[in-house]
Amino acid sequence: MSVIIALKYNKGIILGADSQITNNHIKINNVTKIHESKYSNTAIGTAGSLRVLNLIKSIDDLMDYKDILDKVELNEKYIVTNIIPKLTNMLEKSGCLYKENNIISTDNEFLIISDKKIFSVGFDFSVLEFDKYGSTGSGYELVVGYLDTLNYIPEKTNLDEAIKILETAIKKSCKNEIYINDGIDYINLES
Numbered sequence: 512m513s514v515i516i517a518l519k520y521n522k523g524i525i526l527g528a529d530s531q532i533t534n535n536h537i538k539i540n541n542v543t544k545i546h547e548s549k550y551s552n553t554a555i556g557t558a559g560s561l562r563v564l565n566l567i568k569s570i571d572d573l574m575d576y577k578d579i580l581d582k583v584e585l586n587e588k589y590i591v592t593n594i595i596p597k598l599t600n601m602l603e604k605s606g607c608l609y610k611e612n613n614i615i616s617t618d619n620e621f622l623i624i625s626d627k628k629i630f631s632v633g634f635d636f637s638v639l640e641f642d643k644y645g646s647t648g649s650g651y652e653l654v655v656g657y658l659d660t661l662n663y664i665p666e667k668t669n670l671d672e673a674i675k676i677l678e679t680a681i682k683k684s685c686k687n688e689i690y691i692n693d694g695i696d697y698i699n700l701e702s
Contacts, residue, residue, distance in 0.1 A: 516622075650683075
């Protein structure tokens with residue numbers, strides 16, 4: 512069970528995730544599913560297999576160092592033309608990429624954020640940009656349902672309020688699971 516959420520607030524974007532991996536009756540706690548760049552104001556969250564979580568330790572591995580130095584804006588075109596090819600190459604080398612009828616896919620989904628934008632990369636490598644929040648993982652539907660009922664306004668939401676919203680959304684999305692620990696990781700990026 513994984514859920515990754517990115518939520519805009521008045522000074523930036525917060526990325527959060529539960530810290531548990533489950534597979535049938537096995538659970539592993541304190542797993543890091545979100546990673547902040549060491550060099551740019553970006554981060555990535557990964558929902559899916561533990562093998563891929565162990566592979567992706569930073570979005571820096573998916574960006575050209577020159578682009579980081581040049582402070583290239585993270586947008587849909589950049590993700591499609593630069594990040595996805597590196598991501599698919601990494602997944603293929605590790606045996607986590609599937610090809611059928613010339614279509615590639617993976618068992619994983621990703622949220623990629625900057626301090627201003629939220630993008631999801633689906634299991635089929637489709638890219639979507641979100642205005643207020645984005646979510647991926649097995650608790651996705653419950654997160655969307657909860658956040659849609661709030662009608663929150665990012666410009667009027669401060670960091671502390673955003674953390675509370677994020678925490679509640681993660682806990683609600685995990686409510687039907689047999690076990691969820693209270694470990695929630697956060698990364699906030701501000702302009």
